[in-house]
Amino acid sequence: MPLIEAFRQLLGDTAVLTREEDLAGLTEDWRGRFHAPALCAVLPSTTEQVAAIIRLCVAHDTPVLPQGGNTSLCGGATPSGQGKPPVIVALTRMRRIRSLDPVNNTMVVDAGCVLATVQEVAASAGRLYPVSLGAEGSCQIGGNIGTNAGGTGVLRYGNTRDNVLGLEVVLPDGSVWDGLYALRKNNTGYDLKHLFIGSEGTLGIITGAVLKLHPLPTAESVAWLAVDSPQAALKVLGLFQASCSSRLSAFELMNAKQIELVLEQVPGRRCPVAEIDAWHVLVELSDTGDAAALAATMQTVLEQALETGLVRDGVVATSEAQRKAMWLVRHSVSEANKKAGVGLTSDTAVPVSTVPDFIDQAMAAVRAIVPGLPFIIVGHMGDGNIHLIPFFSFAEWDALPNRDETAQRIRRAMNDVASSLRGTFSAEHGVGRTLTGEMIRYKPPVELALMRAVKQAFDPSGLFNPGRVLPPSSATEVTATSPTNATS
Amino acid sequence: MPLIEAFRQLLGDTAVLTREEDLAGLTEDWRGRFHAPALCAVLPSTTEQVAAIIRLCVAHDTPVLPQGGNTSLCGGATPSGQGKPPVIVALTRMRRIRSLDPVNNTMVVDAGCVLATVQEVAASAGRLYPVSLGAEGSCQIGGNIGTNAGGTGVLRYGNTRDNVLGLEVVLPDGSVWDGLYALRKNNTGYDLKHLFIGSEGTLGIITGAVLKLHPLPTAESVAWLAVDSPQAALKVLGLFQASCSSRLSAFELMNAKQIELVLEQVPGRRCPVAEIDAWHVLVELSDTGDAAALAATMQTVLEQALETGLVRDGVVATSEAQRKAMWLVRHSVSEANKKAGVGLTSDTAVPVSTVPDFIDQAMAAVRAIVPGLPFIIVGHMGDGNIHLIPFFSFAEWDALPNRDETAQRIRRAMNDVASSLRGTFSAEHGVGRTLTGEMIRYKPPVELALMRAVKQAFDPSGLFNPGRVLPPSSATEVTATSPTNATS
Numbered sequence: 001m002p003l004i005e006a007f008r009q010l011l012g013d014t015a016v017l018t019r020e021e022d023l024a025g026l027t028e029d030w031r032g033r034f035h036a037p038a039l040c041a042v043l044p045s046t047t048e049q050v051a052a053i054i055r056l057c058v059a060h061d062t063p064v065l066p067q068g069g070n071t072s073l074c075g076g077a078t079p080s081g082q083g084k085p086p087v088i089v090a091l092t093r094m095r096r097i098r099s100l101d102p103v104n105n106t107m108v109v110d111a112g113c114v115l116a117t118v119q120e121v122a123a124s125a126g127r128l129y130p131v132s133l134g135a136e137g138s139c140q141i142g143g144n145i146g147t148n149a150g151g152t153g154v155l156r157y158g159n160t161r162d163n164v165l166g167l168e169v170v171l172p173d174g175s176v177w178d179g180l181y182a183l184r185k186n187n188t189g190y191d192l193k194h195l196f197i198g199s200e201g202t203l204g205i206i207t208g209a210v211l212k213l214h215p216l217p218t219a220e221s222v223a224w225l226a227v228d229s230p231q232a233a234l235k236v237l238g239l240f241q242a243s244c245s246s247r248l249s250a251f252e253l254m255n256a257k258q259i260e261l262v263l264e265q266v267p268g269r270r271c272p273v274a275e276i277d278a279w280h281v282l283v284e285l286s287d288t289g290d291a292a293a294l295a296a297t298m299q300t301v302l303e304q305a306l307e308t309g310l311v312r313d314g315v316v317a318t319s320e321a322q323r324k325a326m327w328l329v330r331h332s333v334s335e336a337n338k339k340a341g342v343g344l345t346s347d348t349a350v351p352v353s354t355v356p357d358f359i360d361q362a363m364a365a366v367r368a369i370v371p372g373l374p375f376i377i378v379g380h381m382g383d384g385n386i387h388l389i390p391f392f393s394f395a396e397w398d399a400l401p402n403r404d405e406t407a408q409r410i411r412r413a414m415n416d417v418a419s420s421l422r423g424t425f426s427a428e429h430g431v432g433r434t435l436t437g438e439m440i441r442y443k444p445p446v447e448l449a450l451m452r453a454v455k456q457a458f459d460p461s462g463l464f465n466p467g468r469v470l471p472p473s474s475a476t477e478v479t480a481t482s483p484t485n486a487t488s
Numbered sequence: 489m490p491l492i493e494a495f496r497q498l499l500g501d502t503a504v505l506t507r508e509e510d511l512a513g514l515t516e517d518w519r520g521r522f523h524a525p526a527l528c529a530v531l532p533s534t535t536e537q538v539a540a541i542i543r544l545c546v547a548h549d550t551p552v553l554p555q556g557g558n559t560s561l562c563g564g565a566t567p568s569g570q571g572k573p574p575v576i577v578a579l580t581r582m583r584r585i586r587s588l589d590p591v592n593n594t595m596v597v598d599a600g601c602v603l604a605t606v607q608e609v610a611a612s613a614g615r616l617y618p619v620s621l622g623a624e625g626s627c628q629i630g631g632n633i634g635t636n637a638g639g640t641g642v643l644r645y646g647n648t649r650d651n652v653l654g655l656e657v658v659l660p661d662g663s664v665w666d667g668l669y670a671l672r673k674n675n676t677g678y679d680l681k682h683l684f685i686g687s688e689g690t691l692g693i694i695t696g697a698v699l700k701l702h703p704l705p706t707a708e709s710v711a712w713l714a715v716d717s718p719q720a721a722l723k724v725l726g727l728f729q730a731s732c733s734s735r736l737s738a739f740e741l742m743n744a745k746q747i748e749l750v751l752e753q754v755p756g757r758r759c760p761v762a763e764i765d766a767w768h769v770l771v772e773l774s775d776t777g778d779a780a781a782l783a784a785t786m787q788t789v790l791e792q793a794l795e796t797g798l799v800r801d802g803v804v805a806t807s808e809a810q811r812k813a814m815w816l817v818r819h820s821v822s823e824a825n826k827k828a829g830v831g832l833t834s835d836t837a838v839p840v841s842t843v844p845d846f847i848d849q850a851m852a853a854v855r856a857i858v859p860g861l862p863f864i865i866v867g868h869m870g871d872g873n874i875h876l877i878p879f880f881s882f883a884e885w886d887a888l889p890n891r892d893e894t895a896q897r898i899r900r901a902m903n904d905v906a907s908s909l910r911g912t913f914s915a916e917h918g919v920g921r922t923l924t925g926e927m928i929r930y931k932p933p934v935e936l937a938l939m940r941a942v943k944q945a946f947d948p949s950g951l952f953n954p955g956r957v958l959p960p961s962s963a964t965e966v967t968a969t970s971p972t973n974a975t976s
Contacts, residue, residue: 190683190687190942
């Protein structure tokens with residue numbers, strides 16, 4: 001029986017999409033950068049259906065592409081256009097909250113649950129699911145786990161990896177691993193869970209997960225600081241860490257150029273401090289317990305920082321409206337940067353202590369390519385994850401000869417500096433298809449060989465999301481195609 | 489050239505131990521339960537020497553046994569007595585602190601560093617390395633990582649796994665993986681680090697690590713509570729979590745029998761509350777910032793718990809001496825239990841919400857084997873990790889027919905109950921050689937097959953710590969030999 005017919009018998013007609021108009025949202029990524037045909041898309045409702053789908057794909061020697069909310073920034077979840085067109089397994093219909101245990105602080109969910117839904121369900125039980133990111137209204141838990149999504153909660157709560165206790169996975173042979181453990185301690189053999197987390201659909205399809213919940217914070221305090229340099233910002237970060245420990249929930253760095261663009265491009269935004277010509281830090285504390293104590297802590301640390309001259313100026317939000325206004329400036333950077341011109345963003349992370357060196361050296365390396373180029377700088381300083389964005393006006397960009405090549409050289413220059421500081425070229429977005437060349441350039445051959453051995457052990461036929469994460473072992477370094485302007 | 493001669497040329501004579509008296513501390517575990525011969529022990533000083541040792545072992549087709557402080561509770565680090573005697577690779581001479589970065593909050597260490605040394609070096613830089621356990625004066629970081637050691641810091645800071653950012657590993661082919669990343673975010677392929685953590689020396693030898701440091705707490709508050717039942721203790725845990733969030737750093741449960749034994753057996757101990765005939769909880773808060781605020785928080789939550797009737801009686805330590813006295817009661821349990829009789833301890837963990845059910849059901853299951861048997865109960869309730877200890881006086885134990893078989897049946901009964909609640913038979917001690925039979929009994933075949941595929945991919949010759957973690961694939965369930973009386 002042909003594969004598509006077998007899917008129809010298994011799932012019913014409405015769960016098998018083959019017409020181009022039905023597939024449109026699945027075969028192209030949300031930014032419209034990658035598009036390639038799929039054999040079909042299937043919409044299973046249960047783990048058993050996913051397993052049956054995989055067994056059919058194996059029998060027909062047909063590649064499998066797991067897809068969540070399709071919000072990847074690096075082309076990880078759309079067809080590659082190489083080899084046989086894949087079957088897209090979209091988990092949209094698998095969105096049950098299977099259970100929530102407020103005493104164990106866990107919830108068990110289908111992989112297709114939307115992140116925002118998970119956050120809401122947790123909050124309604126007085127708990128926090130702490131992963132939070134721009135795409136939370138449409139991205140799915142399975143995709144979050146498959147890519148080990150980061151976002152704004154990492155400083156305090158870690159990445160997605162740190163908030164998953166157990167997994168259910170359909171393996172490349174169609175069997176199901178029920179690893180839905182809800183335990184804080186379990187030392188019984190190799191930790192398979194962490195191998196699937198961040199594997200971008202190349203080792204199996206995640207169909208369910210046990211998520212770790214946290215107490216819901218009841219108090220927040222937000223301040224905006226003007227500082228002289230990234231070095232000064234780093235010292236202020238140290239003060240907050242020493243005094244506030246895990247109450248420190250955000251420490252975001254922006255340069256003057258970034259603030260200028262937000263004020264220029266986004267109506268209604270204003271700079272919380274008088275001095276735009278500085279480096280800016282948004283700092284947030286959050287805690288259970290009462291708000292007055294937290295505000296007092298913020299005040300104490302801020303006074304310390306002002307006295308020692310580390311901070312030029314600082315404003316503490318005294319109302320919910322002020323807190324929101326400060327965050328709005330931070331959250332407006334993507335919109336502002338897109339409107340203003342062309343930014344060649346990077347997703348590097350380096351040890352936190354080397355962030356100032358990274359900024360200096362990477363700017364110098366880029367300006368050796370394009371002298372005098374301005375930079376937008378914005379990032380999660382507390383995680384060492386700085387988005388350094390060489391910035392062109394539209395006119396400058398259009399006038400540039402060899403745009404693609406220049407973009408490549410600029411990105412490569414920044415990643416080379418990150419690598420020289422033992423940093424990474426992909427802090428939170430993953431590898432997908434755009435960065436497999438970087439895997440060859442920056443990963444030690446021993447590490448690549450181990451990853452290939454894992455892939456071979458789990459998916460010997462190579463049917464799962466082929467070409468993602470690991471380049472073919474015969475490949476030499478390839479220049480990546482270039483997405484622009486993504487700022488998180 | 490014979491292997492031992494080759495080792496001498498490589499390392500010098502003093503780094504190759506072959507005489508029985510020199511090997512005595514290495515071929516037997518610290519409790520004297522397991523003993524078997526080794527070919528020799530080698531004491532490398534550098535990662536390069538470890539790599540050269542492994543290449544020689546491979547060339548001579550000789551098994552390799554990595555050994556840290558030899559404090560395993562399940563026979564994971566001494567020769568098995570099966571197959572060829574192994575080469576013990578003891579990392580005792582590799583104890584350099586390679587670097588400490590107080591701004592990035594990381595330190596890089598040789599795997600042979602003793603845990604207590606790491607804690608001290610971190611503290612002298614105003615930082616906390618939070619893993620803490622009974623053997624910390626002699627256990628080594630490499631062994632901690634190889635077994636994903638738990639201990640008393642897990643509730644707040646997680647297991648060893650959660651405090652390691654990067655690893656250096658000599659692989660079974662003698663190559664070196666330099667994965668010494670010191671990054672908070674790094675999404676570039678499969679997370680190999682987590683595969684080595686907890687692999688008990690079966691996938692390679694960990695030679696170095698990047699450890700995560702935390703702000704050093706400056707305030708502590710400890711209280712002792714008397715409650716009516718594990719259910720009540722669970723509700724009190726919920727109160728503390730909601731009010732104190734990550735300031736809650738210990739929540740230890742003990743039953744009346746445990747308190748009685750400590751008072752009887754260990755001179756100078758006294759019960760902090762009047763009512764011995766109750767369940768007892770030691771709760772600790774710790775924080776940066778000032779002690780008065782933390783004490784006030786403790787007082788507020790305690791008053792809440794008293795008002796709602798959840799707590800019968802509660803005492804907050806008002807001095808360092810009182811805090812120490814409370815912890816001394818908790819830390820005296822191993823000594824007391826050893827002196828008093830024979831306890832058949834378990835290392836189960838279950839979801840925190842099911843701890844009371846686990847206690848009830850496991851006691852009933854054991855008493856179906858030995859009617860009326862008393863139980864010592866002590867454990868890390870906040871982690872769901874309860875050591876349930878069926879307890880015999882020496883006279884009762886000596887009078888017992890078929891002691892080994894009874895011990896086996898009792899342990900099995902407790903592990904069966906844990907398993908039925910989706911718990912684990914090894915929360916923090918690992919599998920080693922004693923629990924491979926449990927792996928077959930409790931792990932789904934799909935999970936075992938994945939673990940075997942990983943082992944095959946990393947160590948195709950099977951020379952690394954053979955027989956540990958994974959039983960041979962032909963093995964059927966084997967009854968484990970029985971260690972007794974370990975309580976952590």
